[in-house]
Amino acid sequence: MTSRRTPAVSPLPVWAGGLGALALCFLLLPLAFMLGRVNWGTLGTTLATPEAAAALSLSLRTCAVALGVDLLLGVPAALILSRSWRGVRAARILVALPLSLPPVVAGIALLSAFGRRSTLGALLSGADLDIAFTTTAVVIAQVFVSLPFLIVTLESALRARERGLDEMASSLGASPSRVFWQITLPTVLPGLGRGAALALARCLGEFGATLTFAGSMQGVTRTMPLQIYLARESDADLALALGVVLLGVAALVVALTETPWGSVASLVRSRLSSTRSGCGSASGIASGARADGSLAAHRESGIGDSGDDASAAAVRVAGTVSERGWDVDARLSPGLVTAVVGHNGAGKSTLAQVVAGTLRLDSGRAQIGERLVDDAATFVPARRRGVAMVSQAPRIFTHMSVLSNVAFPLRVRGVGRAEARAVALEQLRAVGIADLAHRRASDLSGGQAARVAIARALVFRPDVLILDEPTAALDVEATAQVSAVLRERLTGAGITTLLVSHDIAEVLALASHMIVMGEGSIVEEGEPARVLASPTSVFAARLAGLNIVTGSAVARPGLVGVRVGEGTLWAASDGATSGEESARIALTFPPEAVALSREEPHASPRSVLPGVVAGIDVDGSLVSVRVALAGGVSVTARVTASAWADLGLGVGDSLWASVKATQVRAIPVAARA
Numbered sequence: 001m002t003s004r005r006t007p008a009v010s011p012l013p014v015w016a017g018g019l020g021a022l023a024l025c026f027l028l029l030p031l032a033f034m035l036g037r038v039n040w041g042t043l044g045t046t047l048a049t050p051e052a053a054a055a056l057s058l059s060l061r062t063c064a065v066a067l068g069v070d071l072l073l074g075v076p077a078a079l080i081l082s083r084s085w086r087g088v089r090a091a092r093i094l095v096a097l098p099l100s101l102p103p104v105v106a107g108i109a110l111l112s113a114f115g116r117r118s119t120l121g122a123l124l125s126g127a128d129l130d131i132a133f134t135t136t137a138v139v140i141a142q143v144f145v146s147l148p149f150l151i152v153t154l155e156s157a158l159r160a161r162e163r164g165l166d167e168m169a170s171s172l173g174a175s176p177s178r179v180f181w182q183i184t185l186p187t188v189l190p191g192l193g194r195g196a197a198l199a200l201a202r203c204l205g206e207f208g209a210t211l212t213f214a215g216s217m218q219g220v221t222r223t224m225p226l227q228i229y230l231a232r233e234s235d236a237d238l239a240l241a242l243g244v245v246l247l248g249v250a251a252l253v254v255a256l257t258e259t260p261w262g263s264v265a266s267l268v269r270s271r272l273s274s275t276r277s278g279c280g281s282a283s284g285i286a287s288g289a290r291a292d293g294s295l296a297a298h299r300e301s302g303i304g305d306s307g308d309d310a311s312a313a314a315v316r317v318a319g320t321v322s323e324r325g326w327d328v329d330a331r332l333s334p335g336l337v338t339a340v341v342g343h344n345g346a347g348k349s350t351l352a353q354v355v356a357g358t359l360r361l362d363s364g365r366a367q368i369g370e371r372l373v374d375d376a377a378t379f380v381p382a383r384r385r386g387v388a389m390v391s392q393a394p395r396i397f398t399h400m401s402v403l404s405n406v407a408f409p410l411r412v413r414g415v416g417r418a419e420a421r422a423v424a425l426e427q428l429r430a431v432g433i434a435d436l437a438h439r440r441a442s443d444l445s446g447g448q449a450a451r452v453a454i455a456r457a458l459v460f461r462p463d464v465l466i467l468d469e470p471t472a473a474l475d476v477e478a479t480a481q482v483s484a485v486l487r488e489r490l491t492g493a494g495i496t497t498l499l500v501s502h503d504i505a506e507v508l509a510l511a512s513h514m515i516v517m518g519e520g521s522i523v524e525e526g527e528p529a530r531v532l533a534s535p536t537s538v539f540a541a542r543l544a545g546l547n548i549v550t551g552s553a554v555a556r557p558g559l560v561g562v563r564v565g566e567g568t569l570w571a572a573s574d575g576a577t578s579g580e581e582s583a584r585i586a587l588t589f590p591p592e593a594v595a596l597s598r599e600e601p602h603a604s605p606r607s608v609l610p611g612v613v614a615g616i617d618v619d620g621s622l623v624s625v626r627v628a629l630a631g632g633v634s635v636t637a638r639v640t641a642s643a644w645a646d647l648g649l650g651v652g653d654s655l656w657a658s659v660k661a662t663q664v665r666a667i668p669v670a671a672r673a
Contacts, residue, residue: 207226447475
């Protein structure tokens with residue numbers, strides 16, 4: 001039998017425990033003494049009086065209406081306040097202001113706005129709509145004091161949830177309304193439940209604003225709190241009885257704020273999923289022919305099929321984003337994978353956002369196939385571009401099953417539920433996780449979630465697929481699995497793909513073309529193997545594993561170099577990189593170009609620099625030696641194991657490193673390169 005252990009928690013200070021217990025006693029003792037004074041034997045008879053029944057009925061009716069108004073107005077208000085826009089902080093302060101107002105002041109404010117002597121009240125009276133001192137006034141007072149509770153609670157839940165889910169749903173083709181009902185609202189149901197419960201509790205206890213704005217007329221405006229206030233002088237038993245009823249209802253409502261709504265929703269979803277799964281199994285034979293027919297239809301329309309590059313869309317982006325200093329003219333070949341690499345801040349993600357439609361160009365134009373999607377007069381939103389994105393954060397909809405996640409892009413395009421689920425299941429088989437179809441998406445590992453994201457992106461045969469570092473957040477094993485899935489799914493798929501990556505192995509395995517970006521512009525592009533074999537940018541040199549030594553240029557006839565301590569590292573100059581003496585350049589050369597020796601060699605044109613062995617790494621028959629040169633410069637030499645043994649050196653020993661100038665390449669660099 002397995003024992004369940006309570007997680008260890010740090011002990012509380014004795015003073016904190018004592019003061020906390022005192023606070024609880026202070027809150028509970030008055031309620032306990034009140035319950036002790038109630039005449040429980042005559043409680044039913046007391047509550048049956050016309051006054052009590054009328055007050056209880058009015059409170060329940062007005063609170064139900066007020067809660068409905070709270071939900072109708074509060075949910076959209078919370079959505080607005082959860083976004084970032086100019087003045088949102090001031091708006092949040094104004095929304096929370098009624099929370100700090102004395103109830104009587106709230107009543108005076110309402111009377112000033114809707115009373116018969118006010119401008120608005122006079123207009124309403126002219127239309128035979130008197131509000132003050134009516135049942136409608138009770139509802140308005142309750143809404144005024146309770147609405148902030150719902151808005152503040154829900155807005156906090158909206159801001160705390162996982163970022164990017166709405167944007168992902170929109171990029172998959174969902175309209176704003178569908179995003180709200182199917183993605184936004186389900187992910188904040190616990191916050192909505194807590195906010196609604198708090199608002200309802202505030203409605204039940206509302207007294208001061210109601211008395212000031214609506215008055216106290218039996219059956220019209222006299223709610224439970226008002227009836228208790230009036231009865232406390234003339235009929236103490238009635239006041240206590242009504243107080244107990246209100247306490248019970250309030251306790252029930254407040255208890256709802258502590259209900260684990262997330263677990264309840266998950267339980268309901270799992271039951272529904274099991275029911276659907278069972279129904280699907282029972283009707284499998286009957287629906288098989290229909291599913292097969294729909295799959296054939298989708299293949300003809302391109303949905304769920306890889307297709308070929310005959311119908312693939314070329315992508316052209318030529319424009320600027322001024323705020324980011326981004327100015328790019330890029331082309332993505334139809335049906336091929338184009339990799340974009342560069343240091344952080346180089347502009348890779350900006351290119352992906354411009355293509356996806358989540359960022360608009362300040363000038364220029366973007367085109368997908370024959371369709372213009374962005375220029376001075378046109379902007380096609382993300383949901384209408386036919387662009388799918390897979391990022392390092394898979395952004396799986398955790399309130400859905402795996403199968404529903406993958407079927408989502410088809411459902412938003414009007415495909416029937418059964419047909420969409422059949423096509424989605426086919427995609428899950430293609431990425432090797434069909435057995436997870438009915439599992440909750442929140443229970444997936446990182447690698448599984450990444451594969452679900454790939455299946456979801458490919459299920460509707462997008463015009464363009466964006467892979468934004470899809471394996472960056474995965475461990476080694478999961479990275480290998482996801483990379484294999486990507487290779488299998490993209491090989492011959494004919495989908496125009498933009499791959500943003502820092503992984504050179506991933507680039508070489510998937511991409512046919514590589515773009516190197518730096519400082520918001522393209523600095524180099526070409527076939528990946530060719531770029532890495534002869535890089536003309538510092539970043540590409542780093543990707544290729546070359547040694548890089550950067551500094552101010554020095555020159556002499558036929559050579560350009562960088563000072564390294566008392567010596568100079570030279571490169572053969574073709575005239576294009578000689579430039580001025582003060583220009584910054586990067587000298588790149590492969591580890592195999594570095595020769596090591598115990599004695600100083602004398603050869604020309606060769607750079608000969610003294611150094612110290614800083615590290616050794618043996619890989620089979622090759623030894624990589626890290627050599628620390630003067631001025632903090634470090635280079636790597638790669639020699640055979642036998643050659644290293646002949647040198648007889650170890651870590652900390654002095655040696656000489658030499659490099660032929662003809663094997664060193666000089667690259668002009670910007671200040672940040």
